[in-house]
Amino acid sequence: MKFVLFPLDPVHDVALKMLNRELLKRGHQTILLPPDTKMEEVVELCQKENPDFIMVSRTVGYGAAELLARFIDMLDAAGLRKKCKVVVGGKAITKELAAELGYDAGFGDRTNWEEVIAFVEGREVQESKSRIVKTKRDITHGYSYRVHDSAFKDLLEKITDQIIDWARDRTSPGIERAKMREKMLQGEDLLEDYLKLCDDTVVSYFKKNTLPRKVRLITEEEKKKFDRLVRETRFDEKILRHSLDRPLVFVQYGTGCPFMDAMHIKVSEAWGADGVLHFDPSWGARCEGLLEGLLAHEEDGSIITFENLKLIKSALNDSTLWCVRAHRGLNTPETVLLAAYAKADLTKINMVYGSLNGGTDPERLTVDGVYAIKLAARYNLPYDIPTNEELGGVPAHKAFAGMLVVAYLGVKLNAKPILKPLFCYSPDVMINDYMKDNYIDYNAAKVIALRRIIDAPIWPGEPIGFMTHTEDRVQSAMTTALHAALASSLGLDAITIASTDEAYARGAITVSARIDTLRAIAEAFRFFGQAKIEPTKQAEEFAERIVEGVYETLKKVAEREDFVASMYEGLFGTREEGANPGRAGRGTVRKC
């Protein structure tokens, strides 16, 4: 077929040149005119050449429509209108505008070549074909969990054997509640017994209808409105990663209100997020027992109740991965159980971080953690292990030693752990001046080190760039995007991101701030694509030091022959380094 390509524009003709390339590739004959050709000349040329198609491009501003209409009228007056098809393309061109202008077809900004080619070659344009269909991914797929070095393996074996052995004849109110909760979820009425193991806040809620401070019940009417809103909210799916296969992008939510959370989730999904993390309030972690019902509260993090979780689940897209955090508090096993029953995809457990930075007693959280990992294994919930103790200043190698113990314990108990090193300018880095002239080397070193030790999925947390962020929204989106690019460059499996106002949000996190970050990441992924960020040689040196440090730490813990005591005694980080053994639940572990 024969085409005349006419840029009806004083300057721009890039799109037409690209179209010309595609048409030539398919064996069509084309005449590509330069920009700023007079319409009269084009009409004359078309009279001579008799093309099958005249393809006109034009950026639409006010006045352009009149120009396009005049051109079509000129073709009509010249008797060409029925002899050739006339197609208009350009930013802001829509099918409706093309019809209004009297063109045979119009293609706008997000058109792909296939659509235009299909149209001119007379094939049915498959609009639905270009729609993205997302599916859920298993982050742990393809990993062997093999420990590469037998020296490391021996140490991890020894430590985890000791933990399992130690935990065998111990229990806690948290574990007992989880056992009861499981029966309650299956229909048994055990509330009286359950409340015997709960703090006053929970007991008075159930017995006297007293709500904890700043908490309120969500009404039935509000719930109905919400259900309708979720039903009516539909977005076209987007993928953030351009040509990349990984990392999956997770967004953490926890506004205090499950409705607001759901809307944040819908917006994040619409802008391409692959997964979301349920962020619980920290006071919930220090209270024995969980509340029930649809509850909202005024502070950071959303209350863990089965009803709240089910409501969030109802709002999620089928493809969205959902992680419910259970890693640090007195309700760890019960939270994993609720996550499983609410059909979460992932959970989060790390008793070292939870004990040394989360405020829970090491002995208590170890007993609860072992049971929680067993539940995660039983319900097939992979769990990620954040090393956020680094945020207190604990050196990476000590935080990693704890993480590797929790990971290896999981492997032994048939669960699927995910390693979660911190990706930011952490206190450890600042104190030791590790990243002097770039923010890449030490973060890259962490990944190199972990990969030397074990074959496991890596999902840097949490969120990436945290502590590198300032109160400036552009800076915050930019650092997140760069850390995301580093993660993709290193072939990592997933990342968690914050919103641009998270570093300074003095109220609820805004939806526009979430979009900022997601857009910034999409642009970073597009910018780098399959290209890579290259760390300096320093990264290798750091990695070696981290591997050595992890080994030294594990060795000391193995020699101590008591995991719990190792935490109290500072083997996973001293008080000076910022690791403070928590007190919540102290003295509640008993032999059984």
Added chain:
Amino acid sequence: MLSIGVLGTAKNTGKTTTVNALLKCLAGKSLAITSIGFDGEDLDHITGLPKPKVVVEEGTVVATSEQAAKHSTAKLQLLRKLNITTAFGPICLYKVRQSGTVVLVGPNNSEDLLMLKDVLKSEQTEIFLVDGAINRVVPFQHVEFVILALGASRSTSIDVLLTEARVIVKALRLPLSEDDRNVIEGLVSQDKMKSLRNERISVESPMHLLLAEDLADLERSLDELDIAVLRRPELICVTINPYYPARRMEGFVLDHMDLTELSRTIEQELNVPCLDVMKEEERLCRILEEKIRGLK
């Protein structure tokens, strides 16, 4: 069958408002309606401002595409499918069974409009209304009457609007051609016209001339040359729309300017009735009635 086209000089000059007024004036007659583009959408495709909708009464024949018909609130009964294609699929003929709004996507070129006219003759249509699109004029070479919709959206300069009106009126009043003229088919460029200074020429229609880039230049040619046309519609009246989309920080907003002086000048100097249909609908109806009576 009498065909009446409403042509504008730009977007938002008041074509749809005029068409709606015509539909009211002609209620009770056997009517058919179409558009040479796309009309009846909720919002303007460029400015995003709300637009008037075309309202049709029971019994009216509507020529629009199947896809567009689905977006109409009027109840439409399919009469038949026509061999005329558009960006929104083939055109069909519908009969309005219950009045309401209609989205019009019609034949977008002269030949197709002519074909539709032929089809409608067999439907015993008395009056066929053709809504214009943007500033398109050429398909109107095939209608008997036109109404010219002028508006501030074309320009906020009275001088510009007046010059444009004057040239269009002059072109529409060119004499019909006798046999002995040198006929120029198709598009007539300014260069070509200038080269024919001393000849008695004839062009296909005034619309073929109105595509000139520079209307002042065209006016000089119309004054100086001996031009006739093979066919042309008769101008019934001019309508004016003082409202226009003005660009502001927050996007387009509706603004307006006083066009009474323009209106008076058009009536006095060009000797054409000129009216604001929002205020003078009855006068439009009277003009139309006289015109139709005069033909009988």
